[in-house]
Amino acid sequence: MATSVSPRETDTSALRFKVEAQQGEARAGVLTTRRGQIQTPVFMPVGTAGTVKGIRFEALESSDLDARIILGNTYHLWLRPGIEVIKSAGGLHRFIGWNRALLTDSGGFQVFSLGALRKITEEGTEFRSHVDGSLRFLSPEVSMEVQAALGSDISMVFDECAPGEAGHEETERSMNLTARWAKRSREAFDRLQSDGADAGYIEAEGLSGTQALFGIVQGSSHLDLRRISLEQTVNIGFDGYAIGGLSVGEEKSVLFEVLDDIAPRMPKEFPRYLMGVGTPEDLVGAVARGVDMFDCVLPTRNGRTGQAFTSSGKLNIKNSQWTNDARPLDESCRCSVCKRHSRAYLRHLYMSGEMLASVLLTHHNLAFFLDTMRGVRQSIRSGDFPKFRREFTGRLGANGE
């Protein structure tokens, strides 16, 4: 077993994390944030522009989903409605009406996705807004300031994300820039916290009440660089450690190769967050390698394009074979959509261009992802994770998609 890198001693108490059960590398634990406790491994629905698309907050809170933490995109919220609006509301929680935990990304990944529209310098990234075409500048300092104004419970450092197929030299340059930006992020973040800029500050028993900050390990598919990036990041010291730059166009096998090598070297007493990943198989496979937190647009985005995730694999609701099918999307699902509606009805809604198709498919998909994580947690605690994983993965092939 690899020896994990020791984190810098920090006196922050913005977050508490405790691993309560472990089986192989898989961990079940509790992440205590200033807005409540979160059982890990956890899946975070993506609420890009201050909304998990098509889903009411009441549904996120319902026992069907019971999402304890959702993600907001700094890039999107910064451009629209803009920070002044959210500040005026008293932070993102109050602006959107959500009292549970929020994690915000740094905006780095969205800027990366813009491709040719951006210009990266040592100082930061210049790009054109997709909303109004205006020229904008994002840097570690700006990102920290925006995230403090949003008042998310967990902020992310501003990083650069190299393409999945980047060569060693390009990746190394990018990784070193990320390390320098991480240091600047940490410094700006600490300044902002001590200045009281955090719009989400809340008295929380046993915690400082301020935001937490996670570092991000980059290095693309190059394991030697991943190890260096991990060391650079842990040396700065954060409340949690993320693995970025995966699911960005690299070979499918790279994900697990990187996790196999890097996850066991990550500090054991801190939460590990795999950013932007992935399919249900990816999630369960990553848990087996020691990951605690996930976010991904798949359940929401694919719900809007008619794809359901089920315990028997993917199901395309547009398919004419469902025209008269009275069965629910997933016969082993207990969500409100599966309890009430047939594939035939959902197909009709989708083919008619009805908004309710997106609403219902997204709800089911989120229920499936969140329920999968519940199953993962229970099985780790009861010592049955390998069996759970084997059966779960076996069933996924049943639809043949």
Next chain:
Amino acid sequence: MATSVSPRETDTSALRFKVEAQQGEARAGVLTTRRGQIQTPVFMPVGTAGTVKGIRFEALESSDLDARIILGNTYHLWLRPGIEVIKSAGGLHRFIGWNRALLTDSGGFQVFSLGALRKITEEGTEFRSHVDGSLRFLSPEVSMEVQAALGSDISMVFDECAPGEAGHEETERSMNLTARWAKRSREAFDRLQSDGADAGYIEAEGLSGTQALFGIVQGSSHLDLRRISLEQTVNIGFDGYAIGGLSVGEEKSVLFEVLDDIAPRMPKEFPRYLMGVGTPEDLVGAVARGVDMFDCVLPTRNGRTGQAFTSSGKLNIKNSQWTNDARPLDESCRCSVCKRHSRAYLRHLYMSGEMLASVLLTHHNLAFFLDTMRGVRQSIRSGDFPKFRREFTGRLGANGE
């Protein structure tokens, strides 16, 4: 006071209606359908293609809305998904997952709305499907067959709807055609019921368990023709009587002129349904003239285009004055949207093209319409309807829109 036309003695017991309180012409009563009791006056949300757009059935059933009956459009459902699909599911209730009452229109109004694309003969109406361009034919017999297959609890006769500005001669011709079609509708309906074609048949205590059928009074703005149409319709004999052909382009004043003249002549012991009307003021004004049932797309359609109905009048969520407004859409509304979300947030969602904007505005608008009807009912029962109406109408002007 006008003497009401006496209905033919019928032995149907598909529906029971009882006026329990009356103040002036305004009536509060109970409509008993095979799928439960409905307090009147009642507003029916429109569920065009088997869905009240953007609203989950759980929301319709919640105490926020508590819709006891919704409307389905025969035209839309007939064209897509088609009757075979709905029959195969066991009727519309089972197809969409809704166990409360359903009313279906006859398809006549949608065909009327197609304008130039239709051809009307004595036999029926030929038109091209907006879904696939195919040539279709709708007649009283076809409409009754389709509505029986849908298994709605209340069916409507197949009528012709003259334009709001139609002259006396054109309206008379159209009205007489409607009368002949009403008779054919009644005969086809009775045959289908005795053949057991009703897909929604359900054992119901004290009722026959079959569908009910409503007649429709036409005659445009011509009061002499309206009176003849009423007599023609009542002579055939139905379970309820609707007023059609209003809100179709005529002067605003025509609505109340027609109701003032016609409503008091309608059979007192049967429910009176004003089709496709209207704004909150229209509804309350029509109740004051003796109407019991309403349907209208305004709360749902306008919700999708950013218009909220509030107790202070209409509110356009796109307006920049709401950018930082922390107030709910309607400060006197107790719906889940107003309890949780600000105008600033709803504006942000709308401006960002987020589906949740439509979902939340529609929910609030339906809550406002349904809550208005609750207020109407309570005030009639407590003898305070004139006061309710005066205060309600007075407040509506507050927003100045």
